[in-house]
Amino acid sequence: MSTWAAILTVILTVAAMELTAYSVHRWIMHGPLGWGWHKSHHDEDHDHALEKNDLYGVIFAVISIVLFAIGAMGSDLAWWLAVGVTCYGLIYYFLHDGLVHGRWPFRYVPKRGYLRRVYQAHRMHHAVHGRENCVSFGFIWAPSVDSLKAELKRSGALLKDREGADRNT
Template structure:
């Protein structure tokens, strides 16, 4: 049981590493066609970018299915992917983009740093020159500001505010008091 729990935990950590790489090189690369919707104003409940979650959920379901049919430890890897997906949903879709029916903007601690880091990711128009590609890991805000300045030299179309938030032009961001 301890080994299985460790596999789940390690999978969650490795999913964040995988997600950073996939976000930077796939979503902001050849997969921009789906991800672009996430960097534009959302008009409905869903955006094309949500297809990434569907694909990864399908992989997790398949791993759990094969694992429960004797291919150990695949079910535990699938469980770790599912746990990561739940954390992603809570942190990214809920906390940062507030796609929930209630609003919460963290005022201190790691959640505030996570919130600010991802809002700074959206400070850039388009797919080039973005910073902070993690969903659960957030680099220090001061470093992200330095990186943005180095990449853009003060030419941001939507510069981050002092608290790290940005002005993402969608209805949810407009209701965000930190924006």
């Protein structure tokens, strides 16, 4: 496989992984099938150590490992798909686990730009208790904060959830 084909494969795989992650997050993790694991991420207090929800990352890591193994047996395409899945996993870890949920040894809250938008969008995802009426299911792509606020307002989810302070910062 040429260098440009490999680079294109990695980029397209990262994009496909964002669509896959959105779909899995929206319809499996927040659905009746996957909520058992994902609930640990939303509704249970934790010390930012491992949680059941991290098993989803293990599943994607296994997929990547299998693709690397197939690639090592001679499939260039499988190898570069594995690189793309791994790159997405690293981006996910940086944005979701590190930046948004503070699973780093330090805390950083971005003040502006793309990282601020991703941070706010995912915080708004957690503004609602439970699996219903959540917004912003992607991890790399983040809708505008204004559109997410409007969606939450339309659903009435924040009104139902206002036992404490508004958590959609």
